[in-house]
Amino acid sequence: MADELTPETPEEEQPKKKHKQRKNGLYPGVSEELAASMRTGWADTELRGLEPIAQAAHTAARRSALSRRFPGERLVVPAGRLKTRSNDTEYPFRASTEYAYLTGDQTENGVLVLEPAGETGHHATVYLLPRSDRENGEFWLSGSGELWVGRRHSLTEAEQLLGIPAKDVRKLPEELAEAEGPVRSVRGHDSVIETALTDKVTKERDEELRVYLSEARAVKDAFEIGELQKAVDSTVRGFEDVVKVLDKAEATSERYIEGTFFLRARVEGNDVGYGSICAAGPHACTLHWVRNDGDVRSGDLLLLDAGVETHSLYTADVTRTLPISGTYTDIQRKIYDAVYASQEAGIAAVKPGAKFRDFHDASQHVLAEKLVEWGLLEGPVERVLELGLQRRWTLHGTGHMLGMDVHDCAAARTEAYVDGTLEPGMCLTVEPGLYFQADDLTVPAEYRGIGVRIEDDILVTEDGNRNLSAGLPRASDEIEAWMARLKG
Secondary structure (H helix, E strand, O other): OOOOOOOOOOHHHOOOOOOOOOOOOOOOOOOHHHHHHHHOOOOOOOOOOOOOOOOHHHHHHHHHHHHHHOOOOEEEEEOOOOOEEEOOEEOOOOOOHHHHHHHOOOOOOOEEEEEEOHHHOEEEEEEEOOOOOOOOOHHHHOOOOHHHHOOOOOHHHHHHHHOOOEEEHHHHHHHHHHOOOOEEEOOOOOHHHHHHOOOOOOHHHHHHHHHHHHHHOOEOOHHHHHHHHHHHHHHHHHHHHHHHOHHHHHHOOHHHHHHHHHHHHHHHOOEEOOOOEEEEHHHHHOOOOOOOOOOOOOOOEEEEEEOEEOOOOOEOOEEEEEEOOOOOOHHHHHHHHHHHHHHHHHHHOOOOOOEOOHHHHHHHHHHHHHHHHOOOOOOOHHHHHHHOOOHHHHOOOOOOEOOOOOOOOOOOOHHHOOOOEOOOOEEEEEOOEEEEOOOOOOOOHHHOOEEEEOEEEEEEEOOEEEEOOOOOOOOHHHHHHHHHHHHO
């Protein structure tokens, strides 16, 4: 990895000077001849006649709804800044969900500001870093310059793409510090912006803004539904990729599975939507197993929980539990089929007007029935559910909202989310599971170390639901036939 050219390079480490350099005040440590050379001779690369991004009309409608909710108040929504990974390297940047939802932009340091405009609502402005300045040397001397990190859109280009007036973000902290009137901001993404607003905001008012933006994402528009389907379709192909290389994973580790799915995510999307869970054997009993460093053995199950994130930051979230050999054993099939029956009951409960908790209750009822039937719990089933006894082996809730965040709408009020009612356009996961830990002495030995989860992404429609991930088989016999075709 290249080091930045800095004026602090010790003189003894610099090449010996064969010609006298003219002193350069603008670029300390750089000759005037080199500085002059770097200022000139560059072609005009401004992009003209750009078309708005696909979601521009939708982001405008979202900003209008936000404006109506908080009339007369200045609203500040930052994208966030790069975070240090180690020393002078950063994590890949991912814009805050709130900012990307309202603008469609994904660049670091960006800030959306809605200025109150009387009875007309708000004037929106997106504050961004402009193109690197070639006159002062920023573009090649600074580690954030375009020769180091790549070309940025100019402010004019950004305006065309986003449909929002754009200004230089470097001037924004001073503008905010001098601003008057009520202000709300989304916290936790940009310390510079938060410092500029220190005396102008309150935690309670800012939280109301965050909650509103979380709840606003519950019902997806047509663009969002299309992006979720795109994410799911890529995810289906990623699962197919994994099945085709299970023999190579057996020769290495769960990392081969993780890397295989990641390749699909990076080729067809932006990234994975969350850390892939590639849990083979007893690792499947660890709900968020993301170390992915274990053995992959024929005869065990592979619980693969993964999702592709699209370039617009919408993610899938799908799980299948696959027999590594291609065929379930009798006990594996017994447990898998129980989870499948539970998921079928949960999916059937997803419909407009139903309570959000209904699909969880329906799934849990089936699992409780199976646990009583197998003699692992003493009935009746109603007693088991009332006391929550099935949770020793079911462990988690049966699903969550899905969208730009894998656990979308997380800041929503309880009454608007888990105690709320399903509406057309909502998208959620249905993902029951049974997990028998390897050291659980309360179950027969044949159960121990088996974990099964089946998860699909379900869209609430006007007359019921649509399984966005129906492209992946779910029933045990369908799984086996599908794997045989892919491996054959």
